[in-house]
Amino acid sequence: MKQRLSIADVETLTLTQQTNLRRIWLPQRYDIAVSQFCLSVEPEEYKWVEFAIGDIEIRRDGEMVLKDLRLTDGYVKISDTETIDAAEFHLDEPHSFDKSDSLPLLTIGQMISMLYMLDKSRYHFYLLTGNNNYISEIGDFNSKLKPELLQKHDKNDELIDVLWTTFKTVL
Numbered sequence: 001m002k003q004r005l006s007i008a009d010v011e012t013l014t015l016t017q018q019t020n021l022r023r024i025w026l027p028q029r030y031d032i033a034v035s036q037f038c039l040s041v042e043p044e045e046y047k048w049v050e051f052a053i054g055d056i057e058i059r060r061d062g063e064m065v066l067k068d069l070r071l072t073d074g075y076v077k078i079s080d081t082e083t084i085d086a087a088e089f090h091l092d093e094p095h096s097f098d099k100s101d102s103l104p105l106l107t108i109g110q111m112i113s114m115l116y117m118l119d120k121s122r123y124h125f126y127l128l129t130g131n132n133n134y135i136s137e138i139g140d141f142n143s144k145l146k147p148e149l150l151q152k153h154d155k156n157d158e159l160i161d162v163l164w165t166t167f168k169t170v171l
Contacts, residue, residue, distance in 0.1 A: 001158065001159075002158045002160050002161070003107055003108060003160070004032060004105050004106060004107045004108075004160070005104075005105045005106050005160065005164060006105065007034055007048045007050065007105070009105075009164055010034060010103045010105065012168070013103075013168065013171070016171075017168060017171040018103060020171040021103060021104070021171055022099065022100060022102070022103065024114060024118070025099075025103075025104050025114075027053055027056055027064060027066055027099060027102075027104070028053065029053055029054065029055070029056070029069075030052055030053060030054075030069070031052070031053045031104055032050065032051070032052055032053075032104070032105040033050075033051060033052075033053060033066060033097070033102045033103060033104050033105060034048050034049065034050050034051075034102065034103055034105060035048070035049055035051070035066075035097040035098075035101050035102040035103070036048055036049070036101065037049055049097070050105070051066075051068040051069065051070070051095075051097070052068070052069035052070075053066045053067070053068075053069060054067050054068060054069030054070070055067040055069075057096075063098055063099065063100060064098070064099035065096050065097070065098060065099070066096065066097045066098075066099055066102055067095065067096045068095040068096065068097075070095070106167075107160075108159055108160050108163060111160070111163040111164065111167050112127065112138070112163065114167070115163065115166065115167060115170065116138060116139070118170055125138075125139045125140075125166065126138070126139035126140060126141055127139055128141075
């Protein structure tokens with residue numbers, strides 16, 4: 001079962017959707033995110049870097065700087081028994097990223113939480129699960145958008161893909 005978005009998923013976002021996602025995303029330590037960095041100016045070539053957030057610094061201009069977890073604790077874990085001092089460790093890619101250039105690789109839980117908190121007048125969010133003895137739900141079953149949405153049906157095998165399809169339309 002797919003637990004979080006992939007780089008391929010975030011590549012499907014338009015520039016407007018990317019901007020809106022950055023606006024509503026509040027980074028937390030241990031979140032997984034991606035950022036692009038320039039490999040070559042001529043020809044213009046970029047590479048996605050996936051990293052775990054280890055520390056968050058807020059600059060005077062209000063911009064958040066997300067620091068790679070691999071270098072924030074003062075050492076880098078090479079294996080279960082070996083570590084190296086972070087000052088001696090060299091990454092071939094950046095180890096801190098501006099939030100304005102980064103995108104989160106959201107988990108199922110993060111997307112459910114964000115969908116639940118967003119303006120529900122623009123979309124319908126309802127999740128129902130249960131068995132013969134128990135039922136649990138989140139959202140508004142009687143949404144005004146429900147009849148319109150029930151006529152459109154996409155089949156996805158993964159819960160995260162269903163949530164991502166909805167999330168992109170909200171962005």
